[in-house]
Amino acid sequence: MSNPKLDFVDLKTQYAALKGPIAERMQRVLDHGQYIMGPEVAELEERLAAYTGARHCITVASGTEALLIALMALDLKPGDEVVTTAFTFAATAEMIVLLGGVPVFVDIEPDTCNIDVSQLEAKITPRTRAIMPVSLYGQAADMDEINAIAQRHGLPVIEDAAQSFGADYAGPDGKSRKSCNLSTFGCTSFFPSKPLGCYGDGGAIFTSDDRLAQACREIRVHGQSARYTHTRVGVGGRMDTLQCAIVLAKLERFDWEIERRLAIGARYNELLAGRLPVVAQRPGRTSVFAQYTVFVDDRPAVQASLIAQGIPTAVHYPRPVHRQPAYAAHAPAGGCPQADQVAERCLSLPMSADLSAADQDRVIGALAVAARR
Ligand SMILES: Cc1ncc(COP(=O)(O)O)c(C=O)c1O
Numbered sequence: 277m278s279n280p281k282l283d284f285v286d287l288k289t290q291y292a293a294l295k296g297p298i299a300e301r302m303q304r305v306l307d308h309g310q311y312i313m314g315p316e317v318a319e320l321e322e323r324l325a326a327y328t329g330a331r332h333c334i335t336v337a338s339g340t341e342a343l344l345i346a347l348m349a350l351d352l353k354p355g356d357e358v359v360t361t362a363f364t365f366a367a368t369a370e371m372i373v374l375l376g377g378v379p380v381f382v383d384i385e386p387d388t389c390n391i392d393v394s395q396l397e398a399k400i401t402p403r404t405r406a407i408m409p410v411s412l413y414g415q416a417a418d419m420d421e422i423n424a425i426a427q428r429h430g431l432p433v434i435e436d437a438a439q440s441f442g443a444d445y446a447g448p449d450g451k452s453r454k455s456c457n458l459s460t461f462g463c464t465s466f467f468p469s470k471p472l473g474c475y476g477d478g479g480a481i482f483t484s485d486d487r488l489a490q491a492c493r494e495i496r497v498h499g500q501s502a503r504y505t506h507t508r509v510g511v512g513g514r515m516d517t518l519q520c521a522i523v524l525a526k527l528e529r530f531d532w533e534i535e536r537r538l539a540i541g542a543r544y545n546e547l548l549a550g551r552l553p554v555v556a557q558r559p560g561r562t563s564v565f566a567q568y569t570v571f572v573d574d575r576p577a578v579q580a581s582l583i584a585q586g587i588p589t590a591v592h593y594p595r596p597v598h599r600q601p602a603y604a605a606h607a608p609a610g611g612c613p614q615a616d617q618v619a620e621r622c623l624s625l626p627m628s629a630d631l632s633a634a635d636q637d638r639v640i641g642a643l644a645v646a647a648r649r
Contacts, residue, residue: 363597
């Protein structure tokens with residue numbers, strides 16, 4: 277077959293490389309039988325906290341749950357406003373609304389697709405309780421500028437880092453830090469296709485605030501400060517021991533995978549230079565390319581041409597959140613024109629640490645033909 281279908285995210289080759297450590301880690305859990313809050317949970321939390329530099333890591337049931345628990349730890353009340361981006365996966369705004377809060381959408385920078393900080397401060401009101409930027413596609417948002425605005429207004433910042441675990445960020449001081457350790461909270465996802473994924477749902481909250489960390493730990497287990505002492509209202513939001521074991525096994529080659537993702541992203545950039553616009557990277561920041569995204573005209577035709585050549589693509593996202601029926605009531609006056617434009621033109625390409633140079637060439641060659649560049 278001349279055009280075998282590529283995987284959009286190749287988890288099979290990764291599994292083949294890690295089969296031994298994954299089996300070993302899972303067997304250990306099956307042997308000790310502590311499926312809930314077993315020793316792998318604390319081990320993973322320690323490893324991930326050390327990796328990011330944050331003082332605390334609290335594993336939770338998913339990236340969505342991480343956002344929910346962080347907002348609950350901040351005691352978000354009905355009517356409280358949270359300033360966030362209009363261009364993200366719905367979960368970001370969903371957890372605000374679920375708690376009765378009001379998402380206040382800000383438009384995006386058309387090149388990075390992250391929140392446009394120049395429009396952020398004007399959205400802050402006396403009812404604002406938090407700022408929630410998203411480090412979209414794997415690159416941190418303008419976290420220093422966001423933190424400075426937050427500080428001026430006495431607000432906490434939750435980085436929705438579901439797509440950016442492993443990314444580096446250097447602010448104006450030139451010091452490099454890890455995504456998830458850039459603000460009050462960092463919340464990530466271990467959804468299987470994420471740069472660090474498990475084999476089901478999982479997520480984590482990072483913070484260096486001892487009081488907030490304790491609140492998250494309690495909220496994660498039904499608000500218990502001690503067994504059967506329910507000090508606050510919480511949720512059943514734990515990450516399974518088996519999923520923690522899988523992430524621990526995957527950490528064995530995570531540094532290598534991140535290097536590969538960076539290199540493949542750089543190579544895609546090089547091959548596309550002068551042909552097609554791609555999501556921009558800011559100096560001093562890496563993207564871990566949870567998605568490698570380009571901008572095309574006539575996206576349906578480009579997608580059809582690529583899939584005919586065995587190359588799957590995806591759209592992150594076809595509609596900004598404020599245009600989704602569930603959130604349209606919160607659409608800002610004047611809309612979010614940049615988010616609208618990006619939603620029409622964005623197209624994500626296959627990206628995995630194991631994507632060979634030949635397959636990278638195949639993707640770009642086919643894309644150049646499909647987009648007639
Ligand atoms: C930006 C963003 N926020 C939140 C989430 C939710 O994460 P999860 O699927 O682990 O609940 C995702 C996952 O796709 C995401 O991309």
